[in-house]
Amino acid sequence: MASGSARGVVLGNPAVVAPLCWMAIILDGFDLVVLGALIPTLTDASNGAPWMTTAQATFISTIGLVGMTLGALAIGTATDMIGRRKALIGAVAAFSVMTLLCGFAQGPTSLGIYRFLAGVGLGGCLPTAIAIVTEFSGRSGAGKASTTMMTGYHVGAVATALLGLVLLHTLGWRSMFFAGAIPGLLLLPVMLKELPESPAFLLAKGRPDAARQVADHYGIPLEAPVVDPAAKAEVPLKALLGPAFLRNSVAIWVTSFCGLLLVYALNTWLPKLMIQANYGLQQGLWFLMLLNAGAVVGLLVAGRVGDRIGLRVGAILWFLGGAVFLAALSVRMPIGLLYVMVFLTGCFVFSAQVLVYAFTAASHPPQVRATAVGMSAGVGRVGAIVGPLLGGLLVGMGIGHPWGFYIFAIVGFCGAVALSVARETATSRQRAAGAA
Known part of the structure; x- marks a missing residue:
């Protein structure tokens, strides 16, 4: 059209x-x-x-x-x-x-x-x-x-x-x-x-009238302007810090910090970590490529799983899976098996954070949705700064392998625990009912 x-x-x-x-x-x-x-x-x-x-x-x-x-x-x-x-x-x-x-x-x-x-x-x-x-x-x-x-x-x-x-x-x-x-x-x-x-x-x-025109043209439901009581707040950030959303806000922010810490730490330091494990530069670069290839596949699978079992549950499982595979990378294994493990690590670690964004968007009413996702991304960016610094510190100390992977696995586990504290909101229940 x-x-x-x-x-x-x-x-x-x-x-x-x-x-x-x-x-x-x-x-x-x-x-x-x-x-x-x-x-x-x-x-x-x-x-x-x-x-x-x-x-x-x-x-x-x-x-x-x-x-x-x-x-x-x-x-x-x-x-x-x-x-x-x-x-x-x-x-x-x-x-x-x-x-x-x-x-x-x-x-x-x-x-x-x-x-x-x-x-x-x-x-x-x-x-x-x-x-x-x-x-x-x-x-x-x-x-x-x-x-x-x-x-x-x-x-x-x-x-x-x-x-x-x-x-x-x-x-x-x-x-x-x-x-x-x-x-x-x-x-x-x-x-x-x-x-x-x-x-x-x-x-x-x-x-x-304008809202109805757009909704009808694009074939989407017209969401009511106020679903949760906190959506009445004039300032979106104030709503996120109010009693209706504070628990979820803190849980999402901690999880996003952990998620982006892992994404940026691995993208920056994975080749060097593998070089410290005596795999060589050429293989280290292949690992980085496989990690990002796994990320694309993981993103395509994770969204469908999240829509089926729930975005919060999906994200928790993805963080736990990422933690397991990160810990497994600390173990020396045949190179063919290691390629598979790196690919699966990318599948889980990189898409876990995106499920957090999806849960954040789906569980907040329209008036505060972009602010909620923005705060999740903003706090996560702090993790994006810390991740490369932490990886550099571990590599500089000569303990990037295996201890770097142990520490990153703990970060992934913390992300899962933090999101488990979050609860369903009126908006997320309404969306779940619409999906049923």
């Missing part, structure tokens, strides 16, 4: 909502690996003074993650105030422009500033995209929709790594930032034309 507008309401093609959100999440995957791919080149001193030192590279990596943390915390709240559509488009625009400027950076200081600001914009992409997809997937498909969306994260990471093999030696390191910015800039006009506003947001803002 052609894109159109009915009294100020964008009515685009229903088939493109999920792909647009998926492409926004690909940008997150790009950011995961782009600086790591460039650091060896930018810190290379073989031809004279390096463009930046290792310490400067570490700081720039960290400040980008700090920006993403702040972006996830701030833009999630803004989304519930200005709408999903504006927040996601604004986040993509900010990230794309700042990444473009990274390609023109004249030194480590300017690169650090641009990376921080790009992170602020990028931090809003994931929670907002998940909030949109959750609502437009209907009550019964939140897990499947969220985990399918997050395959974009790993697709972006793998694509960027492969792109680096082509561009770095031909067009130079600046071309990598241009390659990350241009798709986002091209995506913006399509989003402006096709991306709809949340019917629940329109309803909450006193526009019931």
Whole structure:
């Protein structure tokens, strides 16, 4: 169906909502690996003074993650105030422009500033995209929709790594930032034309006719503006800290911290951990590829399982499974079996956190949904900062293998325990009834 507008309401093609959100999440995957791919080149001193030192590279990596943390915390709240559509488009625009400027950076200081600001914009992409997809997937498909969306994260990471093999030696390191910015800039006009506003947001803002138009056009149920009592709070964050949601908020935040700590620690240090176990660099890189390949498969399976048995239960089981496989990686075994174990570790560890996002979105009413997912992602980003630092500390002490895997297994177990404390809300019970 052609894109159109009915009294100020964008009515685009229903088939493109999920792909647009998926492409926004690909940008997150790009950011995961782009600086790591460039650091060896930018810190290379073989031809004279390096463009930046290792310490400067570490700081720039960290400040980008700090920006993403702040972006996830701030833009999630803004989304519930200005709408999903504006927040996601604004986040993509900010990230794309700042990444473009990274390609023109004249030194480590300017690169650090641009990376921080790009992170602020990028931090809003994931929670907002998940909030949109959750609502437009209907009550019964939140897990499947969220985990399918997050395959974009790993697709972006793998694509960027492969792109680096082509561009770095031909067009130079600046071309990598241009390659990350241009798709986002091209995506913006399509989003402006096709991306709809949340019917629940329109309803909450006193526009019931517009909300009904969007809901009918996209074939989704129109959720009532207030399902849980805490949704009446004027400030979404205040609602999450109120008695109706506080227990779940703390449980989700602790679980997200554990989940993203594992994701970023493993993506950063798995090859080095395996080298310490005498498997060699070549095999270490293969392990990293298998870990992310397992993540894609795990995401596709986890969402369907979560929709069938419950997102909270699914996430708990996935964290427990991740803990078991992480502990198993500490044991030396035949290389063929180890490949399988690394693949299964990726299946469980990387998709466990996405089930947390899906549970968060599905268990909160529309008025606070994006804020809830944003806070989950924002607190999780703290774990994303701690994970690489913890992995680096263990590797530096020479105890990355086997003790690193034991510690990571404990983190996974803690994530499962924390989420087990969460309880069903009125919204999640309503969604479960709709799925039945």
